[in-house]
Amino acid sequence: MTLKPSLFPREFTFKHYEFIFFTRYPSKDFPQNVVNSLIVGILASAFANFLAVIGAYGLSRYPFPGSDIFSRMLLIIYVLPGIPLLLPIYSLLARMRLTDNLIGLILVYVAINTPFAVWFLKSFFQAIPVELEEAAKVDGASSFRAFVSITLPMSLPGIVTTFMYVLVTTWGEYSLAQIIITSDWKKTVPLGLATYMTDQYIEWGPLLAATTLVVVPIIMLFLPFTKQFISGLSSGALKD
Amino acid sequence: MKKYRGLIFVLPVIILVLFIVVLPIITMLNNSLRDVRFGFEKNPAFTGLKNYLDLLEDETFIDSIGKSFLWTAENLLIQLTVPLLLALLLNRKGRFYQFVRSVLLIPWILPMVVVSIVWRWLLEPNIGYVNYLIKCLGLSLVNFLGSTSLAFHILVLINSWHFIPFGTILMLAALSTIPTSLYDAAKVDGANSFKRLIHITFPLIGRIIWFVGLLAFMWSFNTFDLIWLTTQGGPANSTMTLPTYIYKLAFKTYEAGKASAAALISTLILIGVAVIYFIVFTPREKKGVA
Numbered sequence: 059m060t061l062k063p064s065l066f067p068r069e070f071t072f073k074h075y076e077f078i079f080f081t082r083y084p085s086k087d088f089p090q091n092v093v094n095s096l097i098v099g100i101l102a103s104a105f106a107n108f109l110a111v112i113g114a115y116g117l118s119r120y121p122f123p124g125s126d127i128f129s130r131m132l133l134i135i136y137v138l139p140g141i142p143l144l145l146p147i148y149s150l151l152a153r154m155r156l157t158d159n160l161i162g163l164i165l166v167y168v169a170i171n172t173p174f175a176v177w178f179l180k181s182f183f184q185a186i187p188v189e190l191e192e193a194a195k196v197d198g199a200s201s202f203r204a205f206v207s208i209t210l211p212m213s214l215p216g217i218v219t220t221f222m223y224v225l226v227t228t229w230g231e232y233s234l235a236q237i238i239i240t241s242d243w244k245k246t247v248p249l250g251l252a253t254y255m256t257d258q259y260i261e262w263g264p265l266l267a268a269t270t271l272v273v274v275p276i277i278m279l280f281l282p283f284t285k286q287f288i289s290g291l292s293s294g295a296l297k298d
Numbered sequence: 299m300k301k302y303r304g305l306i307f308v309l310p311v312i313i314l315v316l317f318i319v320v321l322p323i324i325t326m327l328n329n330s331l332r333d334v335r336f337g338f339e340k341n342p343a344f345t346g347l348k349n350y351l352d353l354l355e356d357e358t359f360i361d362s363i364g365k366s367f368l369w370t371a372e373n374l375l376i377q378l379t380v381p382l383l384l385a386l387l388l389n390r391k392g393r394f395y396q397f398v399r400s401v402l403l404i405p406w407i408l409p410m411v412v413v414s415i416v417w418r419w420l421l422e423p424n425i426g427y428v429n430y431l432i433k434c435l436g437l438s439l440v441n442f443l444g445s446t447s448l449a450f451h452i453l454v455l456i457n458s459w460h461f462i463p464f465g466t467i468l469m470l471a472a473l474s475t476i477p478t479s480l481y482d483a484a485k486v487d488g489a490n491s492f493k494r495l496i497h498i499t500f501p502l503i504g505r506i507i508w509f510v511g512l513l514a515f516m517w518s519f520n521t522f523d524l525i526w527l528t529t530q531g532g533p534a535n536s537t538m539t540l541p542t543y544i545y546k547l548a549f550k551t552y553e554a555g556k557a558s559a560a561a562l563i564s565t566l567i568l569i570g571v572a573v574i575y576f577i578v579f580t581p582r583e584k585k586g587v588a
Contacts, residue, residue, distance in 0.1 A: 109310045116307020125304055127576075134572045135315055137513060139322070140520030141541035142561035145548040146322035146329070149338035169318035172311055230409020232523045237549065248411040255415060255527060262419060269415050273408060280407050284400040292471030295509055 074267035088268055090243055091250035095229050098160055098246055102167035103224035107217060109168070110175030115205065117176065118183035119191075129180055133294075136174035141233065148237050158240045166234055171224045178223075181293040182216030183209065219286040226280050230272075247272055323565060329558035337554035349559040358535060358543060359560060366519060366540040366564075369454065373518035376458040378511055381465030386499075388466070389473040399470065406463040414527035417456050418443065446536040449529050453537055457524055461517065465510045472506035473499070505579065512575050516568060540564050 117129050139147070147166060148157065156162030186209055194204040210217075232248040239245055245253075251272065254265040280287075330349050332342040353359045388395055388402075405413075420427050423441040432440060442452050476499065484494050500507075522541040525531065531538035531546060538546075544564060547557035 109314070113308045113311040116304040120304030120307065122302045122304040125308075128308070130576070132311075134516075135319055137516040137520075138565070138568055138572070139318060140564075140568075141522045141545050142326070142564045143319070143322045144545065145337045145554060145557055145561065146325035147318065149325060149329075150317070150321060152338045166318065169314040172314050176308070176311055226407050230411060232409070232411050232527070233545075248409055251411050251415060252527065255418070260418075262422075262425070265415060266419065269412055273412055276407060276409075277404060281400065281404075284403050288399065288403070288467050288471065292468065295468050295506060296471060296475065 074263040075271075077264045077267070087243065087245075088250055088271075091245050091247045092271075094160065094244060095247040098164055098167065099225045099228045102164045102171065102228045103221050105164070105168045106171040106175050106224050107221050109172050110179050110220065111210075111213075111217060113172070113176040114179035114183050115209065117180050119188065129177060132173040132177040136170070136177070139170060144233060144237055147234070151238060157238055158244065160239075160244055163235060163238050163246075166238065167224075167228045167231065170234075171228070175220045175224060178220050178290055178294055179213070179216050181297060182213045182290060184297075185293070186212050215286050216290055219283050219290055222280055222283045223287060226276055229276065323562070326558045326562050326565070329554060330562050332555060334554040334558070335552045337548065337558070342555075345555070349555040352556055353559055353563075356556075358538060361535065362538050362540045362543040363563075365450070365538060369450070369521070369539050370515060370518045372451070372454045373458055373461075373521075374511060374514050376454070377461050377465055377514040377518070378507065380458070380462050381469050381510065382507070384462070384466045385469035385473055386495075389470060399467070402463045403467060404463070405460055408460070410460070410523035411527060413456065413460055414524055418528055421452070443529055444533055446534050449533060450537050453525060453528065456528075457518065457521055460524075461514060465514065468506055468510050469503065472503040476502050508575070508579065512571070515571055519564075519568060519571075 117125055151157045151159075151162045151166070154162070156165065190208050190212075191201075191204040194208055195201065199207070229246075230248055231246075232252065235246050236249050236252065239249060251265065251268055254261065254268070329337055329342075331344060331346060333345045333348075334342045388398060421429075421442040423429060423439055423444065428442070429439045432438075440448070443449050480498055481494055484498060489497065520541055521539065522545060525537050525539060525542050526545065529537045531542040540560065541564065544557050544560045547553045547560065
């Protein structure tokens with residue numbers, strides 16, 4: 059290679075950004091990847107949070123024998139599935155005819171992230187005094203009404219934070235996505251990026267342009283919630 | 299029955315856990331005892347322990363277990379000490395420290411694909427910045443990820459770099475719960491800063507150190523994306539850890555039976571570590587430490 063490395067770019071150019079937006083062929087269709095990732099991320103995060111709110115509320119308000127151990131185990135369950143479980147998860151999906159299907163991917167992401175979301179949200183619900191709900195019930199509100207009008211708004215920062223967290227992690231998830239999704243037009247962003255990397259000759263320009271476009275929104279989306287995230291994580295971890 | 303009312307709320311979670319963890323482990327056990335190539339054949343022949351016996355004779359597998367434990371040990375060492383030091387440094391009040399705490403988490407939320415791309419680019423033998431700097435110092439170029447002796451340890455460093463923010467944040471949270479009055483009292487009694495660290499800080503944040511250690515262990519043991527996207531287990535199998543090898547068996551050489559046997563062993567190791575952690579830290583036995 060005749061190019062000499064230099065610490066600062068010799069010239070500034072937007073041609074790599076142009077390339078990833080306008081040069082579209084099936085195996086490298088970056089805008090399509092972004093759309094897929096957004097659909098998968100938002101739906102997975104919404105479902106996971108919906109189930110997690112119900113679960114975490116139940117654990118914090120109606121403890122049952124063993125519920126303590128159960129909620130501590132949820133975090134382990136979140137970190138346990140890795141490559142070992144990839145093949146069996148894939149064959150389960152294949153039996154349900156959900157491979158190479160974004161719904162299948164969403165289902166797996168919901169299943170993986172819900173235990174973490176429950177564990178995380180439980181500490182938010184526990185921080186809200188039960189007396190507030192009881193006061194509402196004395197005033198004639200049903201349990202559900204008391205939950206919707208008091209507990210839910212008060213735990214909203216926690217819910218928004220878990221939503222962002224699940225969105226950000228599913229947005230970047232690679233190993234499950236690359237096994238489940240095979241069609242080019244269903245690929246998510248990490249898979250799109252990986253297609254650049256497995257080429258014999260890596261085109262660094264477009265790859266780094268695409269990487270920048272992936273990283274900037276994540277940081278912009280997540281940064282406002284870091285404080286919430288840190289406090290939620292800490293209270294969960296410290297109580298655990 | 300009223301005692302178990304809370305169970306109704308967590309029923310969906312339980313069903314999801316069955317789907318994502320319990321059923322896969324049963325499938326894995328079943329496949330590991332049969333003659334399967336792809337993992338979803340109909341009624342494959344029962345072969346007993348053949349897959350396990352094959353694994354015992356497979357040198358790459360035996361090596362990969364050793365590599366995985368070395369990988370986890372190196373990662374744990376860095377991922378426990380560096381966050382602890384950083385947390386001790388950053389445990390101060392003020393706007394600057396608060397800002398650092400918020401920004402610190404960024405590397406952790408970066409997807410592993412991005413981490414792999416950026417580091418591969420930085421370490422590129424011809425155009426990478428790291429080699430540019432080495433050249434400036436008048437030394438010869440290094441092919442970091444292409445070297446059988448270096449690649450493994452370089453990947454440990456990258457993996458740890460990714461985890462350190464998360465560990466630091468948790469340890470900082472634990473440190474901030476220690477009342478400063480405790481330190482003041484110790485100072486009055488003449489304890490120097492080292493003694494205060496050993497006798498006040500460590501005992502009080504001990505549980506969180508174990509907790510960070512558990513997560514670091516699980517995540518490191520399971521590391522796959524980073525290794526696969528940078529070296530694919532190479533060069534010459536020098537970065538072939540257990541997850542990487544399981545992946546290769548399952549999806550590259552199509553030996554699903556063998557892959558399932560190896561996967562079950564790997565899962566049992568992780569469950570074992572989790573069980574030990576829970577036995578040591580049952581809530582009833584914990585003493586009055588916040």
